[in-house]
Each structure stands twice: as C-alpha cells, then as structure tokens.
Amino acid sequence: xxxxxxxxxxxxxxxxxxxxxxxxxxxxxxxxxxxxxxxxxxxxxxxxxxxxxxxxxxxxxxxxxxxxxxxxxxxxxxxxxxxxxxxxxxxxxxxxxxxxxxxxxxxxxxxxxxxxxxxxxxxxxxxxxxxxxxxxxxxxxxxxx
Numbered sequence: 366x367x368x369x370x371x372x373x374x375x376x377x378x379x380x381x382x383x384x385x386x387x388x389x390x391x392x393x394x395x396x397x398x399x400x401x402x403x404x405x406x407x408x409x410x411x412x413x414x415x416x417x418x419x420x421x422x423x424x425x426x427x428x429x430x431x432x433x434x435x436x437x438x439x440x441x442x443x444x445x446x447x448x449x450x451x452x453x454x455x456x457x458x459x460x461x462x463x464x465x466x467x468x469x470x471x472x473x474x475x476x477x478x479x480x481x482x483x484x485x486x487x488x489x490x491x492x493x494x495x496x497x498x499x500x501x502x503x504x505x506x507x508x509x510x
Contacts, residue, residue: 388425395454410504441479
C-alpha cells in the first residue's frame with residue numbers, strides 16, 4: 366500500500382451510528398446530529414464524541430462540561446434527523462418541535478423521540494482535532510428505552 370496516496374472513499378466504509386448530542390449552559394440548550402460517538406473504556410464507563418467547533422452544541426459542551434447522547438433508531442424519519450442536522454439552534458428551539466424531551470440528572474436535555482437508549486456524560490478531557498473537538502467523558506447515567 367502506498368502511504369502517500371489517500372483514497373478518501375476508503376473512509377466511507379467506516380461504520381457509524383446516528384445520534385443526537387445535546388447540551389446546555391446558563392438556561393440555554395441545543396442538540397445536533399452526530400455520527401461520531403463511541404465507547405472508549407468499559408471500566409470506568411467512558412465515551413467520546415466529536416463535535417464541530419462552529420456548532421452551538423460545541424459551545425455549550427465546552428462551557429458546561431456536560432452532554433447527553435440519544436442513540437437513534439434506524440427508523441427515525443429524515444424530517445426528525447433534519448431538524449437536528451440541518452437547522453441551527455441559533456435560529457430555532459429544536460426541542461420545542463420534539464414530542465419527548467426530558468431533563469437528565471446533569472440538567473442537560475435528553476431527546477427521547479426515536480431513541481433506542483440515552484447516555485449522560487461529564488467531560489474529563491478534550492482534544493483539539495482541527496475543525497472539531499473530541500470530548501472525552503465519564504458516563505454519568507445510561508438507560509435502554
């Protein structure tokens with residue numbers, strides 16, 4: 366394999382899930398679609414999420430050190446995914462358009478619509494990876510719905 370050649374199409378073969386990552390700060394809250402959430406250790410339970418620095422959710426996670434993850438069912442409709450993926454929380458209150466949102470023990474919003482499971486997390490470290498930040502977090506609570 367030639368190390369100087371990168372066929373970015375090979376990266377398309379990586380598998381991803383679909384998640385809503387949410388956070389809040391000073392009474393404001395936001396959520397977004399993410400496809401890069403993964404478990405990094407089992408004991409203690411830790412996860413990581415990659416969030417674009419331009420996103421409002423990034424700002425809230427950076428300031429609060431907290432976030433939630435809603436693992437979406439494959440049957441989640443595109444209109445729902447579009448709400449969190451193609452619209453900015455600077456322009457609309459995404460949660461007001463959901464039917465099931467609860468506040469977790471950390472105070473962050475948890476989207477229950479189309480969720481298979483939900484996770485609350487507290488950031489213990491972050492890594493600048495260019496356009497994104499990789500937030501490393503301890504799992505505070507987790508529930509299968």
